[in-house]
Amino acid sequence: MKLYIAEKPALALDIANALTDGKPSKKNGYFECGEDKVTWCIGHLLKSVDPEAYNPSYKQWKQDDLPLNLFPLQYEVIPDKADHTRNVINLIKEADEIVHGGDPDDEGQLLVDELILFAGYTKTVKRVLISDNTPNAVKKSLANLKDNSDFFGIYQKTYARTAGDLLYGLSMSRAYTIAAQAKGYQGVLSVGRVQTPILGLIVRR
Numbered sequence: 001m002k003l004y005i006a007e008k009p010a011l012a013l014d015i016a017n018a019l020t021d022g023k024p025s026k027k028n029g030y031f032e033c034g035e036d037k038v039t040w041c042i043g044h045l046l047k048s049v050d051p052e053a054y055n056p057s058y059k060q061w062k063q064d065d066l067p068l069n070l071f072p073l074q075y076e077v078i079p080d081k082a083d084h085t086r087n088v089i090n091l092i093k094e095a096d097e098i099v100h101g102g103d104p105d106d107e108g109q110l111l112v113d114e115l116i117l118f119a120g121y122t123k124t125v126k127r128v129l130i131s132d133n134t135p136n137a138v139k140k141s142l143a144n145l146k147d148n149s150d151f152f153g154i155y156q157k158t159y160a161r162t163a164g165d166l167l168y169g170l171s172m173s174r175a176y177t178i179a180a181q182a183k184g185y186q187g188v189l190s191v192g193r194v195q196t197p198i199l200g201l202i203v204r205r
Contacts, residue, residue, distance in 0.1 A: 001036060001094055001096055002035075002037075002098075002099060003036070003037050003038075003039065003092065003095035003099070004016075004019075004038040004101050005041065005092075005098060005100060005101055005102075005112050005115070006041070006101040006102075007101060007102045007108050007112065008103075010133075011040065011133065012030075012031060012040035012101075013031070014133045015038050015128075015130075017135065018135055018139045020034070029087035029091075030087070030088075030091060037091060039088050040088075041111055041112065042084060044078065045081050045084070045085040046118055047075065047078050048076075049076050053076075054068075054070050061178055062178075065174075066171050066175050068167060070163075070167055071163060073159075073162070073163050092115070092116060093119060093120075097126065098116060099126045099142075099145060100112045100125055100127045100128070104129040104131055106161075107158060109155050110155055110159060114159075125148040126146065126148055127147065128141050128146075129141060164193070168193055169192045169193065172191035173188065173190050173192075175191075
């Protein structure tokens with residue numbers, strides 16, 4: 001069975017229509033297209049686990065634990081997407097070949113790759129790049145599959161940025177909060193690679 005994994009339900013339907021000339025069979029969480037199946041993500045289906053899952057001592061915010069050691073990242077299923085994610089992972093494990101249908105950008109590459117890796121899939125993975133969702137364009141893209149390994153560098157780049165944002169944000173938020181609370185502050189100070197510079201620009205204005 002060949003399994004197509006689209007980034008969004010709408011793209012999954014476009015792929016299913018292209019494979020069946022507009023006559024896919026809708027099932028629970030996927031489309032059946034002859035012997036093949038088309039499923040979809042709903043944004044990210046996985047999230048990084050909480051820091052204390054890496055090290056129980058991280059449950060308490062302590063200066064001695066900084067910077068946090070959260071690498072390699074560990075993932076878990078997002079609770080409110082658990083049913084659909086379970087269905088997708090079961091389909092992945094049944095597949096003889098996967099066609100990665102994430103959006104043709106960095107985040108689209110990461111979003112589907114991380115799910116395939118989480119499921120422990122080791123067989124053939126192809127990549128389809130669809131930027132035009134008209135029927136003829138989708139069919140043309142499906143006839144021009146690439147090896148997903150050709151895009152591994154994009155996955156690595158996006159994974160590194162995600163990991164860096166997480167490590168920086170969690171460690172710096174704890175560092176600033178601990179320092180502020182030592183001087184009587186009662187809240188939490190959130191620090192992030194993007195949000196903090198933007199806040200600084202707003203303050204300067």
